[in-house]
Amino acid sequence: QTLATVEAMKMENVLKAERRGIVKHVTASQGQSLAVDELIMEFE
Incomplete structure (x- = not known):
């Protein structure tokens, strides 16, 4: 499952879950x- 998309040096990197779990808190915000x-x- 896709957790986030992070842009670095004009490239988008998709962060995917490697195993089951529950997101407790998102500390980063969009565009940060x-x-x-x-x-x-x-x-x-």
């Missing part, structure tokens, strides 16, 4: 610039 290793979402 992210730093290396910055948290995007948390899981239960």
